[in-house]
Amino acid sequence: MKNATTAVSVFSLCHNIDPFMRIHAYRWLSWRCMVHLTLHCFALLDVEDDSLSLSSIEWSISLENNVFMMRLLYIMDNSIQESLLVPEELSNVDLKTRIWTESKMIWKIAFPAMVARVTSFGMIVVTQAFLGHIGKLELAAFALLQSFIVRFINGILIGMSSATETLCGQAFGARHDHMMGIYLQRSWIVDGAAATILLPLVIFAAPIFRLLGQEEDVAIAAGNMSPWFIPYVYYLVFSLTIQMYLQAQLKNKVVGWFSAISFVLHILLSWIFVNKLELGTAGAMGALTISTWSLVIGLLVYIFGGWCPNTWKGFTKAAFADILPVVKLSISSGFMICLEIWYNSIIILAAGYMKNATTAISAFSICHNILAWEFMLSVGFLGAACVRVANELGRGNAKAAKFSIKIILSTSIVIGVGFWVLCLIFGEEIAHFLTSDEEVAETVSSLAVLLAFSILLNSVQPVLTGKFFFLIFYYKLKWNYFDLTSVAVGAGVQSMVAFVNLGSYYIIGLPAGILLGYVVHLEVQGLWMGLLSGVVVQTLILSYIIWRTDWDEQVNKASERLKRWFLKSEKDAIESSTPA
Numbered sequence: 001m002k003n004a005t006t007a008v009s010v011f012s013l014c015h016n017i018d019p020f021m022r023i024h025a026y027r028w029l030s031w032r033c034m035v036h037l038t039l040h041c042f043a044l045l046d047v048e049d050d051s052l053s054l055s056s057i058e059w060s061i062s063l064e065n066n067v068f069m070m071r072l073l074y075i076m077d078n079s080i081q082e083s084l085l086v087p088e089e090l091s092n093v094d095l096k097t098r099i100w101t102e103s104k105m106i107w108k109i110a111f112p113a114m115v116a117r118v119t120s121f122g123m124i125v126v127t128q129a130f131l132g133h134i135g136k137l138e139l140a141a142f143a144l145l146q147s148f149i150v151r152f153i154n155g156i157l158i159g160m161s162s163a164t165e166t167l168c169g170q171a172f173g174a175r176h177d178h179m180m181g182i183y184l185q186r187s188w189i190v191d192g193a194a195a196t197i198l199l200p201l202v203i204f205a206a207p208i209f210r211l212l213g214q215e216e217d218v219a220i221a222a223g224n225m226s227p228w229f230i231p232y233v234y235y236l237v238f239s240l241t242i243q244m245y246l247q248a249q250l251k252n253k254v255v256g257w258f259s260a261i262s263f264v265l266h267i268l269l270s271w272i273f274v275n276k277l278e279l280g281t282a283g284a285m286g287a288l289t290i291s292t293w294s295l296v297i298g299l300l301v302y303i304f305g306g307w308c309p310n311t312w313k314g315f316t317k318a319a320f321a322d323i324l325p326v327v328k329l330s331i332s333s334g335f336m337i338c339l340e341i342w343y344n345s346i347i348i349l350a351a352g353y354m355k356n357a358t359t360a361i362s363a364f365s366i367c368h369n370i371l372a373w374e375f376m377l378s379v380g381f382l383g384a385a386c387v388r389v390a391n392e393l394g395r396g397n398a399k400a401a402k403f404s405i406k407i408i409l410s411t412s413i414v415i416g417v418g419f420w421v422l423c424l425i426f427g428e429e430i431a432h433f434l435t436s437d438e439e440v441a442e443t444v445s446s447l448a449v450l451l452a453f454s455i456l457l458n459s460v461q462p463v464l465t466g467k468f469f470f471l472i473f474y475y476k477l478k479w480n481y482f483d484l485t486s487v488a489v490g491a492g493v494q495s496m497v498a499f500v501n502l503g504s505y506y507i508i509g510l511p512a513g514i515l516l517g518y519v520v521h522l523e524v525q526g527l528w529m530g531l532l533s534g535v536v537v538q539t540l541i542l543s544y545i546i547w548r549t550d551w552d553e554q555v556n557k558a559s560e561r562l563k564r565w566f567l568k569s570e571k572d573a574i575e576s577s578t579p580a
Helices: 006-017 017-034 036-044 076-083 086-094 097-135 137-172 177-203 205-210 216-248 250-276 280-307 323-350 356-394 400-423 427-434 438-446 449-477 491-519 523-548 549-559 570-577
Strands: 052-064 068-075
Touching: 006 017, 017 052, 017 097, 036 076, 052 449, 052 549, 097 137, 097 280, 097 356, 097 427, 137 177, 137 205, 137 216, 137 438, 177 216, 177 323, 177 400, 205 216, 216 250, 216 356, 250 280, 323 356, 323 491, 323 523, 356 400, 356 427, 356 438, 356 449, 356 523, 400 427, 400 449, 427 449, 438 449, 438 549, 449 523, 491 523
Parallel strands: none
Antiparallel strands: 052 068
């Protein structure tokens, strides 16, 4: 394209936010909502172990069908029913009071998750902003490395780390606490080996970008910057696995606090190294390395220092046993995640073929990071929804569960609309805040309207995806226990959503973006329109599926499909075996 450098920079900057958040949202709404957040509801009740009769837990994973199926059967005592979060008398109060009370509980749950995600990803955004004020070439090199090479590796590591999430969730739910530390160590071995195998992609970034036809000056700058990403790759190995390990045992606040402290430290170090000491690119990347690893070191100190006495028993040789099954689980569970993340990398790479690639990459990356940053707020609210729904199902109140869902989804959409308005009004100011290059800022401003509508769709998209799971929560309800088997609707829902996503991205979005960007000569705007068209198609298809779905029928099918995993409680087993 005529202004390829600007196009790639703009496209990459805008685009960095969306894939990261969308992928995590899907994973939260499927596995984590079914496993970890169900366990969160009991932690929030402050119930002692002896007041909860855990009659049976059976976990099953069907990787071939890309479905996580869980059977969790709790028999609750009266003491639990009395200590639930929502008092019985609230059902008789006015609507305004109910909304206020529900909102306070939602924020109490969602805020730690939001802080952890926003601040963790915020370190990338801050680094990009400081590099944007150093120079356009440095910004483009960072955007290309982070958006293509690092995201490619990150996609694989996220997928492989999901095995840690699953295994630790199983161990915690079954009260095999000692196994969580072993699973964590195995994940370090497997993910560390994977990161080492993928490390040549970082080391030889310059030749790779030359081979892919990127501009020579951008490729050289990326090659000079790439060694700084080596510690960041290994940071991902430890950060992803440790956070999943801690979240599985209901320690979200710990992750949130450490992430927030690291984020503040990163801003301070970046300002000192870049603005005061004038260390340039080395200062910005050095600050990123110190800040990210301070997060890992802080979490390791928390684990090794005795704050996880039941789940961390020290290093053991047992971590080296059964490595192959963990590898298989990691690869299987991460395949679809990688395809979705890599889609965004391909879009950014396509921006690099424009005539002014430096500007294109920089501008696209700025906009994309803004999009992803906002999306993390929605993810936090959706996670809170799973906790609140599980709470209300536990007390046998389907109406309260439905009310909680409405409040959470409405709040998420309101936040999206708020950011949509801000982006429309302050699009030019946002661009100048993140870069001092007028050409890049102008390109970012030209994408402001498209970015605003992308943000608006992002506030709706996880709602539609999550509605598959939320509706099942309150459609399957019994008074004396809650049955989450029906949450896994079988191979249909999750696989169907995944294929809808891939079809919308690769069959609709990517070809449309290339057509509009290069054939119609809309350049960066064309690429973003293609990206937006994929999201629009995805949203419309999911809306239609939800509208046409008979949820009672789906629940019945899921229950019949999963009956073979049913386990009776000890009491029921004794009663059934006793002659009448």
